[in-house]
Amino acid sequence: MNKLALSSLAGLLFISMNSYAEDLLDVYQLALKNDTQLLAEYASQQAVGELAAQSRADFLPSVGVNVTTGRTWQDASYSNSSSLSNNSRFNAHGYALTITQPVYKRQNNVQKNKANIAIERAAASYELVNQDLIVRVAERYFDVLAKQDDMTFSLAEREAITRQLDQTEQRFDVGIATITDVTESQAAYDLANASVIGAENELKNSKERLRELLGRYIDSLASLKADTELVRPVPEDIEEWSRAALNQNPSIVMAKLAVDDSKQTISLQKSAHYPTLDLVGRHNYNSASDGSSGSSKVHQSTLGLEFNLALDVNGRVRSQTREAGHRLSQAMQNEEQQRRSVVRQSRESYNGVISGISRVAALKQAVVSNEKALESTEAGYEVGTRTTVDVLNVRRDLFRARRDYTSARYDYILSSLRLQQAAGMINLEDLSKINQWLEEAS
Numbered sequence: 001m002n003k004l005a006l007s008s009l010a011g012l013l014f015i016s017m018n019s020y021a022e023d024l025l026d027v028y029q030l031a032l033k034n035d036t037q038l039l040a041e042y043a044s045q046q047a048v049g050e051l052a053a054q055s056r057a058d059f060l061p062s063v064g065v066n067v068t069t070g071r072t073w074q075d076a077s078y079s080n081s082s083s084l085s086n087n088s089r090f091n092a093h094g095y096a097l098t099i100t101q102p103v104y105k106r107q108n109n110v111q112k113n114k115a116n117i118a119i120e121r122a123a124a125s126y127e128l129v130n131q132d133l134i135v136r137v138a139e140r141y142f143d144v145l146a147k148q149d150d151m152t153f154s155l156a157e158r159e160a161i162t163r164q165l166d167q168t169e170q171r172f173d174v175g176i177a178t179i180t181d182v183t184e185s186q187a188a189y190d191l192a193n194a195s196v197i198g199a200e201n202e203l204k205n206s207k208e209r210l211r212e213l214l215g216r217y218i219d220s221l222a223s224l225k226a227d228t229e230l231v232r233p234v235p236e237d238i239e240e241w242s243r244a245a246l247n248q249n250p251s252i253v254m255a256k257l258a259v260d261d262s263k264q265t266i267s268l269q270k271s272a273h274y275p276t277l278d279l280v281g282r283h284n285y286n287s288a289s290d291g292s293s294g295s296s297k298v299h300q301s302t303l304g305l306e307f308n309l310a311l312d313v314n315g316r317v318r319s320q321t322r323e324a325g326h327r328l329s330q331a332m333q334n335e336e337q338q339r340r341s342v343v344r345q346s347r348e349s350y351n352g353v354i355s356g357i358s359r360v361a362a363l364k365q366a367v368v369s370n371e372k373a374l375e376s377t378e379a380g381y382e383v384g385t386r387t388t389v390d391v392l393n394v395r396r397d398l399f400r401a402r403r404d405y406t407s408a409r410y411d412y413i414l415s416s417l418r419l420q421q422a423a424g425m426i427n428l429e430d431l432s433k434i435n436q437w438l439e440e441a442s
Contacts (some may be wrong), residue, residue: 001177002157005215005380008360015176018299020219020220020233021221021222021223021439022218022219022221022439023221023222023223023435023438023440024137024138024141024222024431024434024435025216025431025432027141027210027218027221027268028133028134028428028431029135029301030215030216031133031136031137031214032133032216033134034213034214034215034216035085035136035213035214037129037132037133038129038130038133041125041129041130042126044122044125044126045123045125048118048119048121048122049058049114049119049122049398051114051118052115052116052119053113053176054113054115055069055108055114055116058102058105058108058109058112059102059112060101060112061099061101062099062100063097063098063099063100064097064098065095065096065097065098066095066096067085067094067167068092068093068094069089069091069093069094069097070091070092070093071090071211072089072090073090074087074088074089074090074289075087075190077346081111083247086332090288091115091288091289092286092287092288092290093286093287093288093395094284094285094286094287094356094397095284096282096283096284096285097212097282097283097284097287098117098280098281098282099281099282100280100281100282100306100347101278101280102276102277102278102279103278103279103305104275104276104277104298105271105276105277105278105421106270106271106272106274106276106316107268107272110264110268110271111268111359113264113267114261114264114265114268116262117257117260117261118261121254121257121261122259123252124253124254124257125250125254125398127250128250128251128254130158130246131250131426131427132419132421132426134417134421134426134428134430134431135414135417135418135421135426136213137213138413138414138417138431138434139414140206140209141162141221141387142224142410142414143206143210144203144206144207144210144218144221145206145221145223145224145410146206146406146407146410147202147203147205147286148203148221148223148405149403149406150199150202150203150358150403151196151199151200151203152414153199153316153399153402153403154192154196154198154199156399157192157195157395157396157399158189158192158193158195158196159191160390160394160395161185161188161192162189164184164185164188164388164391164395165182165188165189168181168182168185168186168388169182177388180388181236181387181388183394184389184392185388185389188392188396194293196358206210214313222438222439222440223437223439224406224409224410224437224439225436225437225438225439228409228437229282230356230357230360230361230396232353232354232357233243233350233354233414233416233419235319235351238346238347238350239321240352240433241346241347241350241419241422241423242343242346242347243422244345244423244424244425245342245345245346245422245423246339246342247424248423248424248425249342249422249423251338251341251342251423252335252338252342252424254338255331255335255338255339256335257336258331258332258334258335259328259332259335261331261334262324262327262328262331263328265324265327265328266321266328268324268326269317269320269323270317270321272315272317273310273311275307275308275309276307276308276309277305277306277307277308278305278306278308279303279304279305280302280303280304280305280306281301281302281303282300282301282302282303283299283300283301283302284298284299284300284301285298285299285300285343287299288296289311294355302325306364322428339343345418345421345422346419346422346423347414349416349419349421349422351357351417352411352412352415352418352419353412353416353419355413356408356411356412357412359411359412360408360409360412361409362402363404363405366401366404366405367398367401367402367405370394370397370398370401371398373394373397373398374391374394374395374398377390377391377394378391413434413437416430417430417431417434417435
């Protein structure tokens, strides 16, 4: 079997796919059910939500029960009368029931505020991961499509070079081509074959990355339509997008809440300087058998206020308060860094969308120009005005232009999603719009 037949067979094996192709929304729905990052973040949000109940509990009464039982050995003597002494053995039992209702504890109010902040941060964090999932799904989806395109182009380039190699060998056999032409064609074929091997490996790796996200393999993905309208950002103002990012991006919200939480931590540490007041009710019961005074049963109930004030003699509270102040400074710097990062992301994505539109148009024209250049070069080769190297170089440029063109289309789509993500506005509707640019699943 010659090289051309082998190449054609490999191409047929590569393009044979399942009858149904999953589209972008199908893959996203699978990711919603299987993405470990999103599921872990959901569990974290549920866990943080319990802080609300815990902070409420600080304001409610607490009840404690203490039960004792034991055997007592008692030897007693009295100094005022040497004739009086007592040796006894008896059992003692008792219990104590205590009910405490906080009246004033400054830290309880602070803990309530911290719990509310933590719940808000957890909600913002979940939204951040949820928005990130949309982008990650699109990135890995189009990564597979890009690697499939690379594989297709590599196979097509190898097949074209195989035909040229066969033609060159035939021309050499009849004396109208040189051995140099044959060796150059063979070298080009070897490079093309290596390119196919590399593209095949990259395609497998891209499918593994998608499987990591979904938990299973996808047999076939819907491809991008040949002609799709490239939409410009609305509004077409980079400053507007930057302002939207600062106001809506979940990571900014989280950074602001981190500052608020640090402020509350300072208040919490300072609370150790404040007194506490509790309403305490106790009921005690003790019984003893065969004691020095005979058997006894004693019930005692009390109700009163308990005032406590801890003195910071060792300086721990002051040190913890200073530590909390430094943590606040750290949180404020982190917030500023997050603001700068979000602005950079929004502006980079905006520029990516704008330049992507021009780049796609330019590369589309480059494909047309290279196709014409190849036709001219092949015609010149037939009449002897162009060499084998000329044909190989022009063909290589053509396939490079095709790769760059398809890659630029995917880059444009991802830049559009990242712009929406940076602005904190990305949602399922954005994914649905892109899904309309795909070939219908069949």
